[in-house]
Amino acid sequence: MDYKDLAKQVVILIGGKDNIENLTHCVTRLRFVLKDEKIAKTDEIKNTKGVLSVIQQGGQYQVVIGTEVKKAYAAVCEEIGMTDGTTEIKKEDSEKKDNLFNAFFKTIIAVIGPILGVLGASGILKGALSLCTTFNLLAPTDGTYQILYAFADGFFYFLPIMLGFSASLKFKSNPYLGAAIGAALVYPNIVTAYTQHNGLTFLGIPVILMSYTSSVFPIIIAAYIASKIERFFTEKLPTAFKSMFSPCLTAIIVVPLTFIVIGPIATYMSNGLAALTSGLYNLSPLFTGIFLGAFWQLIVIFGLHYAFIPILINNIATMHQDPINAILSVTVYALAGVALGFGLKVKDKEKKAFGFSNCLTGLLGVTEPIIYGIALPYKRTFVCAFIGGGIGGAITAAAGLMMYGFGGGGVLGAPMFLNPTGNNGHFIIYLAASAASFVVSGVLAYLFGVKGDEK
Structure with missing residues (x-):
């Protein structure tokens, strides 16, 4: 090409x-x-x-x-x-x-998008390490485990620093100042004060300490406010003082404001969002599983899946597990199955190669080539994916499966279904749900999706 x-x-x-x-x-x-x-x-x-x-x-x-x-x-x-x-x-x-929705959507893409690859890598590695300890290939006390885990857990633990940098780039302010504000949220003494329930005050004002490790929304809001304040000082200060005093004065205002006001409010919002997500899921897990398993890829078509990413990350940060992403994971197997069924049925060599190759990319979590190259041009194959995904989603939800990390989809995300506590009975059900999505969609696509001689 x-x-x-x-x-x-x-x-x-x-x-x-x-x-x-x-x-x-x-x-x-x-x-x-x-x-x-x-x-x-x-x-x-x-x-x-x-x-x-x-x-x-x-x-x-x-x-x-x-x-x-x-x-x-x-x-x-x-x-x-x-x-x-x-x-x-x-x-x-x-x-x-832009209208409010477009502005929000662009902000999410600009802030979250650049870190998704590394965030996914850390999630995959964390799950792989859980797999190694489950099968006694490594022990948590081994140096190999601890060094790799430092990356796998460290990125998510210090997520506010990464998001502070990324958000500041989006808001056109000093990215290193944004990262430093994020660092203040996860500074060891602050974390210790929170875990030991020590009281803190700032100029006599009591500080409501929260856990900001792995958090998403507090630093994004703080970075936005910091960008406005920094811009004000940059415009007002003499040129000779801008480079040093603009970030200094901004930090003096924003860091205490974040600990006293922004952080607690954003944390309560995060907890509320996680509770709302769980509440909607708990109303009818089976319906949620069928609906999301069948139709999630329609959201991907419109590119709106980015808007859900902060919610999924937030679920991991607040609840340390996520039932929603567990359901969504089976949809990639449904489309991969469709690609395989399509490749087996069509006679054209180029189309056959396209189906087989994108079955592999689908299993690795990348479904858009299948959507636009197979599912939409041959619409009956998309219906086959709906059916297979719905069945897999129903199994996932009915069994109460959870994902314990955030990372890649498909087989790369499989290790994140391993429970960190070591109780991995549900992992077998995850494999069954994924296999059901793949096989049902593939068989239906082969039998009914295409005739095989389409031009």
């Missing part, structure tokens, strides 16, 4: 470099923010070789490429002259006003 040619065509059809305000990418999509989406020739872009689909959602113009999106992203960056490592094409603020 010639990605330079692909990039040239996409940039032309999207309205040229001057129509691009911002460009990022996720696992499978180029995510453009355009000045005017009406200029883009969407139908022609969809028909461009190397493009699976185009989604316009959340204030973004999303060009679905597939698993080779990084190559396409690099080629587009070269085509538009974006070589300085930033995702911003133009620094000035856009005149276009």
Whole structure:
């Protein structure tokens, strides 16, 4: 695939470099923010070789490429002259006003997106270490275990530092100041004061200590407020004093404000969100399992799954387990099964190779090539995935399965179903639910999804 040619065509059809305000990418999509989406020739872009689909959602113009999106992203960056490592094409603020939903969606993608790969890696490694201790391959006292666990648990433990940096980049403020504010939240003396129930005051004001390790929302809100205050001092202070005193004065205001007001309120919100998620699940676990297992991939189509990521991370941070992501995990097996059934049934060699190769990527948690290359063009296969996913979701929910970490989907996420306490009876049920989703969807796709000789 010639990605330079692909990039040239996409940039032309999207309205040229001057129509691009911002460009990022996720696992499978180029995510453009355009000045005017009406200029883009969407139908022609969809028909461009190397493009699976185009989604316009959340204030973004999303060009679905597939698993080779990084190559396409690099080629587009070269085509538009974006070589300085930033995702911003133009620094000035856009005149276009987003509605509240679009603004929230863009913020979530910008803050959470850059750390997802490493966050997933830490979750996968943590689950793999649990697998090693379960089968007595390693002991928690072994040096090998402790060194690897330092990364696996450390990233999630110090998540406020990472999010502080990422959020500050989004809010166009000093990212190192954001990281330092996050560091204050997880500073060892503060953590000790919380665990030992020691009382703290700031200028006589009592501080309600909370656990901010692994937290999500407190630091994002704090980074947003810090960006406003820092901008104020940067504009008002003399040039000679800006670099040192602007972050200093910002920290003096924001850090105490975070501990006294922002942190407790955001923590209560986080706990409430986790309780709401559990409450909705507990109303009818079986219905939740069937519904989410069947139709979660429809949310992925519109690119809205990013909006749910903070909720899923928050569930792990507050409850140390998550029943919702446990259900969602089976949906990738349903689509992988569809890809296998499709590959076995079609006669065209290129389509057959596409089905087999993307069965593997689906098992590794990347489903969008299957959605846009198989499920949507051959709609009956999508119905097959709905049925298989619904069955797998029902088994998962009925058994009360939980995920104990946040990471990759498919087989890479399997270790996160291992209970850290060592009680892993439910892991067998997870394997059964995943197998049911895969087999049912695959058999249905082979029998009813396609005739085999479609053009």
